[in-house]
Amino acid sequence: MYLNRLKEPIQKISFKLFFLYGTVFVLSAILLFFGSYILLLSSLKEQDHNEIKAEAKEFLELFQQGGVDLVQSRLAMGKKFETPERYFLRLADRENKTVLLRLPYQWASFYIKELEIWYPSEEAWKKLKAEDGTTYLEVYTLSAANGYWIQVGKTSEQRDKILKRFQEISSLILISLLLLGTVSGAILSRRALKPVRELISIIKALDIKNLRERVPEPSSKDEIRELVILFNQLLDRISRLVFAMRRSFDSVAHDLRTPIARMRGTAEMALLGDGTPETLREALSDCVEESDKVLRLLNAIMDITEAEAGALRLKKEPLDLKDLLTPLVELYYPVAEEKGVSVVLEVPQGLGILGDQVRLSQAMANLLDNAVKYTKEKSLVKITGLKRGESVEVIFEDEGPGLDKEEAERIWEWFYRSEGAKGKRGFGIGLAIVKAIVEAHEGRIRVDVGKGTGARFVVELPSIQNQAPSNSPIYN
Numbered sequence: 001m002y003l004n005r006l007k008e009p010i011q012k013i014s015f016k017l018f019f020l021y022g023t024v025f026v027l028s029a030i031l032l033f034f035g036s037y038i039l040l041l042s043s044l045k046e047q048d049h050n051e052i053k054a055e056a057k058e059f060l061e062l063f064q065q066g067g068v069d070l071v072q073s074r075l076a077m078g079k080k081f082e083t084p085e086r087y088f089l090r091l092a093d094r095e096n097k098t099v100l101l102r103l104p105y106q107w108a109s110f111y112i113k114e115l116e117i118w119y120p121s122e123e124a125w126k127k128l129k130a131e132d133g134t135t136y137l138e139v140y141t142l143s144a145a146n147g148y149w150i151q152v153g154k155t156s157e158q159r160d161k162i163l164k165r166f167q168e169i170s171s172l173i174l175i176s177l178l179l180l181g182t183v184s185g186a187i188l189s190r191r192a193l194k195p196v197r198e199l200i201s202i203i204k205a206l207d208i209k210n211l212r213e214r215v216p217e218p219s220s221k222d223e224i225r226e227l228v229i230l231f232n233q234l235l236d237r238i239s240r241l242v243f244a245m246r247r248s249f250d251s252v253a254h255d256l257r258t259p260i261a262r263m264r265g266t267a268e269m270a271l272l273g274d275g276t277p278e279t280l281r282e283a284l285s286d287c288v289e290e291s292d293k294v295l296r297l298l299n300a301i302m303d304i305t306e307a308e309a310g311a312l313r314l315k316k317e318p319l320d321l322k323d324l325l326t327p328l329v330e331l332y333y334p335v336a337e338e339k340g341v342s343v344v345l346e347v348p349q350g351l352g353i354l355g356d357q358v359r360l361s362q363a364m365a366n367l368l369d370n371a372v373k374y375t376k377e378k379s380l381v382k383i384t385g386l387k388r389g390e391s392v393e394v395i396f397e398d399e400g401p402g403l404d405k406e407e408a409e410r411i412w413e414w415f416y417r418s419e420g421a422k423g424k425r426g427f428g429i430g431l432a433i434v435k436a437i438v439e440a441h442e443g444r445i446r447v448d449v450g451k452g453t454g455a456r457f458v459v460e461l462p463s464i465q466n467q468a469p470s471n472s473p474i475y476n
Helices: 002-010 013-077 112-117 157-192 194-205 223-255 257-272 277-308 321-339 357-374 405-410 430-440
Strands: 088-092 098-102 123-129 136-143 149-155 315-320 342-346 352-356 380-388 391-397 444-448 456-462
Touching: 013 088, 013 098, 013 136, 013 149, 013 157, 088 112, 088 136, 098 112, 112 123, 157 194, 194 223, 257 277, 315 321, 315 357, 321 342, 321 352, 321 357, 321 380, 321 391, 352 357, 352 456, 357 380, 357 391, 357 430, 357 456, 430 444, 430 456
Parallel strands: 342 380
Antiparallel strands: 088 098, 088 149, 123 136, 136 149, 315 352, 380 391, 391 456, 444 456
């Protein structure tokens, strides 16, 4: 149980980021410390060697000028070599026997006899360890005239003190950096994952009844911001789907009540009647008619729901606008002729669009149906097609009562029927279907406001007139 509790925070991304940042920070500090230490050691060692060589050359010049006596007299004068921390000096003959020796008393722990059994080359270095093993004496040897040797040395004591002090200071700095890295790592990992925590809290708080919450977008241009944007877009889509589902259920419950009640009433009357074949056949015919209405309503609601949710499957292919509209005009010709309405199609050949022929025909048929239905008797319905920029416009104009501003804003709502539409056949979802299909084709639709001047619907669809036609349909 305890191990499971311990594993839980360790497995979190925040801890992993903190541990990674802290590890990199500490390792960088350690590498910097060792690099500085090696550089300082090398610099101090080079400085000591240069000083020792300089002293050895000075003694060599004295020896060449006056021999052992001059060197000894200079040592006796004590003008330059009287401080205890200066240099070790040994003058040896050709048999490597000590002729002259200067060894400060504090360096007595070094085993000098080792130099008498060591026969160097012309120039050489030799290290002598102290008895305690903590310091050593570095000796530089130069050959002089007549087979003599001059050996000058200096202990590493001063260098070791500087390095020890450097280690103490670096240790304090390293500990401070470790604490700073720990704190800054925790802060940075917490700040970096703040949008993720907000994302988690919003996901936990999500409820099907309330999908309005969104994760605040961070100001940084990184992957976390992209994740937040994608998640918010996902929430938007889920919200639309849920809203469409709710509206579908409400609409179905509202609009199926009447035809189902009629079907039930017809069936009950048939059961209570005389049971003759004519009566039963008439009842069945009425039930079939009402069931067709229910089926059309359900199909229409499903089409709108899928289109608004972005789930409507379209079989897109290059279409010529005139070829698309001509069969529709011919289809509505008998209905329009019965009402004395003339349908005029003014669409030039060659206006290309990319779309689903079945769905676009459905949308255009709804607009033409509304125009014929609401225009005055013995009037004109005009369909115009034209190229405008990168779009193709299809305009439906009638001479009906028109729409005021409030009606023009609400006609796209499900089951909304304006004052002029009451008493007419239909469910009140035709324009909602049109809008959903047009927007699924990346187009737009609008209506011009004008009471008493007739309705004017404008559909804008992307043009493909300048694109090479393709024989392969595109599904999306």
